[in-house]
Amino acid sequence: QSALTQPASVSGSPGQSITISCTGTSSDVVTYKYVSWYQQHPGKAPKVMIYEVSNRPSGVSDRFSGSKSGNTASLSISGLQAEDEADYYCSSYTSNTTLIFGGGTKLTVL
Amino acid sequence: EVQLVESGGGLVKPGGSLRLSCTASGFTFRSYAMHWVRQAPGKGLEWVSAISSSGAYIYYADSLRGRFTISRDNAKNSLYLQMNSLRVEDTGIYYCARIKYSAFELGGDFDCWGQGTLVIISS
Numbered sequence: 001q002s003a004l005t006q007p008a009s010v011s012g013s014p015g016q017s018i019t020i021s022c023t024g025t026s027s028d029v030v031t032y033k034y035v036s037w038y039q040q041h042p043g044k045a046p047k048v049m050i051y052e053v054s055n056r057p058s059g060v061s062d063r064f065s066g067s068k069s070g071n072t073a074s075l076s077i078s079g080l081q082a083e084d085e086a087d088y089y090c091s092s093y094t095s096n097t098t099l100i101f102g103g104g105t106k107l108t109v110l
Numbered sequence: 111e112v113q114l115v116e117s118g119g120g121l122v123k124p125g126g127s128l129r130l131s132c133t134a135s136g137f138t139f140r141s142y143a144m145h146w147v148r149q150a151p152g153k154g155l156e157w158v159s160a161i162s163s164s165g166a167y168i169y170y171a172d173s174l175r176g177r178f179t180i181s182r183d184n185a186k187n188s189l190y191l192q193m194n195s196l197r198v199e200d201t202g203i204y205y206c207a208r209i210k211y212s213a214f215e216l217g218g219d220f221d222c223w224g225q226g227t228l229v230i231i232s233s
Contacts, residue, residue: 098172
């Protein structure tokens, strides 16, 4: 099964808002609510930012939000801050009873 | 403090085997589903395998099934990954990760990760 499709990079200026897309298929994103988003800074382990499409774990800033429409899930970050610069990955449960990740998106805060 | 510590990584020749371990502390290990996730150098995350809290249910990435075996010993608070017939493309950092308590075990809601152990497959 191929990885979920994410843009390789996105960028924004401090204070702006950005959205990262994650495109899947009827075998994963379309059908299941188990879409998560992770933030990974260089040399660090990933951190979950959104789970089950739009739920935010405690401790994660409310500047982060998630949504889904059809075969595309999205992560939005408002009020961009320098510390948001990182790699972001989406994941989804699949009909093969597996978990699949997106290829990752590098967020640059200009 | 909730902690996961991986070990067992190293340099292995193609075709060789390696057993990774993940030792848990600071929480009731037997109550949590656990996963292995890997990351090739400079590349993205790749899900490897998962095991339910009791060990009764096991899941693998389609591309790895048959070469890798996940297991756990709840008495030792430990998770394992036996990797056989290793290939150059198996090179990377291997993370163990915990699924949040009571969450769907393949839901991707990881609330704790280890620091990773580096596996290098090279002749």
